[in-house]
Amino acid sequence: MAENENGQEKTEEPTEKRLREAREKGQVPRSRELSTFLVLITAGIFMLFFGPTLGGQLANQTRARLDFEPELAHDPDLLLPYLADQIFQTLMALLPLFGILMVAAVMAPILIGGANFSWQAAAPKASKLNPIKGLQRIFSWQGLMEFGKTLAKFTLVGTVAMLTLWTFSDRLLGLGYEPLHQGVSHAAQIALGTFIAVSAALIIVAAIDAPFQMWNHQKQLRMTRQELKDEYKETDGKPEVKQKIRQQQQEMAQRRMMEEVPKADVVITNPTHYAVAIVYEASKMSAPKVVAKGVDEVAANIREIADEHEIIRVEAPKVARALYFTTDLDREIPDGLFVAVARILAYVYQLKRADQGVDMPDDLPVPDEYLDPHQGRHGRRREDDA
Numbered sequence: 001m002a003e004n005e006n007g008q009e010k011t012e013e014p015t016e017k018r019l020r021e022a023r024e025k026g027q028v029p030r031s032r033e034l035s036t037f038l039v040l041i042t043a044g045i046f047m048l049f050f051g052p053t054l055g056g057q058l059a060n061q062t063r064a065r066l067d068f069e070p071e072l073a074h075d076p077d078l079l080l081p082y083l084a085d086q087i088f089q090t091l092m093a094l095l096p097l098f099g100i101l102m103v104a105a106v107m108a109p110i111l112i113g114g115a116n117f118s119w120q121a122a123a124p125k126a127s128k129l130n131p132i133k134g135l136q137r138i139f140s141w142q143g144l145m146e147f148g149k150t151l152a153k154f155t156l157v158g159t160v161a162m163l164t165l166w167t168f169s170d171r172l173l174g175l176g177y178e179p180l181h182q183g184v185s186h187a188a189q190i191a192l193g194t195f196i197a198v199s200a201a202l203i204i205v206a207a208i209d210a211p212f213q214m215w216n217h218q219k220q221l222r223m224t225r226q227e228l229k230d231e232y233k234e235t236d237g238k239p240e241v242k243q244k245i246r247q248q249q250q251e252m253a254q255r256r257m258m259e260e261v262p263k264a265d266v267v268i269t270n271p272t273h274y275a276v277a278i279v280y281e282a283s284k285m286s287a288p289k290v291v292a293k294g295v296d297e298v299a300a301n302i303r304e305i306a307d308e309h310e311i312i313r314v315e316a317p318k319v320a321r322a323l324y325f326t327t328d329l330d331r332e333i334p335d336g337l338f339v340a341v342a343r344i345l346a347y348v349y350q351l352k353r354a355d356q357g358v359d360m361p362d363d364l365p366v367p368d369e370y371l372d373p374h375q376g377r378h379g380r381r382r383e384d385d386a
Helices: 016-024 032-067 070-074 076-115 130-139 141-167 167-178 180-220 225-236 238-261 297-306 318-328 335-352 373-385
Strands: 267-269 276-278 291-293 313-315
Touching: 016 167, 032 076, 032 267, 070 076, 070 238, 070 276, 076 167, 076 180, 141 180, 141 318, 167 180, 167 373, 180 267, 238 291, 267 297, 267 318, 267 335, 276 297, 291 297, 291 318, 297 313
Parallel strands: 267 313
Antiparallel strands: 267 276, 276 291
8 A cells, every 4th residue: 555755655646736847846646658569560450551652662762872073072062962862751651651640649649638838847856856766766676667567568579570480481481592683671670570560569568557547647646544534624624714605605695685675575574573575566476585595793784775666675574483483594485474464465565556545454364384494394395395
């Protein structure tokens, strides 16, 4: 089991934050064996299909270079441009091969670690030049694994190369009896076949190394429980910071709530401790909604805003308490309070019509369980689920 510097076991899988920070540092899983296999097999396949064409172009260029005017060898002003032109033609002939090999080299690491570039990884580090640390890496468990992998790869490649050459032994011995042009062509075919066979054999090494590198990368990034707790605190904030954030959120919610009070049809109070603002639009709502509510100081603010905007206030202690405990903001009132709120709204509408002779209704039925904070909320959730 891996341990950190304090001796604690790294038993926890890395978090998304740790993985993201590792990628920023350039720490992603990479497999050299997969890269080697893809580059070599790509080169072999390219030469299998386009080798004769490429070989013909290079042969023609070679013949052209050997057949030049004698004065070129004695005149640097003519020789240097000639050599530059020949080098340019050779590079242009090899450009498709170089291009496809570059694509293979770039795609190999992307297959297991994804596309990633880190300036931190590219920056020079003095620790990489430390010979002592270099020796520690060589004689470490990781270095031992690399040595074993190299030895196994050498054995595999050597075995496959010997078997391939043994298969082509008769053709190899017959090359000496063939004409030069034909012999060179057959020798190139044998060399290409051996190259492809050896390259294909490396898929075994790559198939083992790539999953191992992914597992090892994940293992190295594992965390101790203490590191996990520290990251959680850092990510979610310290308790005092979270308390401050909650306080700010509550203040913002309260400001938004106070902005809804002027839209209310009535504010129901008890009369001092509780205040609940109700709005009802028959064309848009199936039941009245609570747009603001509060206790003590918040209730006082609601009453003050209601007075400023000439919102009618009705004293109904039981109804106010029941609404406060059972109904969340911007939610419809529960079924058990429909009758009481409906009678209050009817009373308010009559007052708005300048009917001063109307009396405040006395019979406002409120179930007893709605007056208890716990029973009230439980009952409210039960009605919502229904």
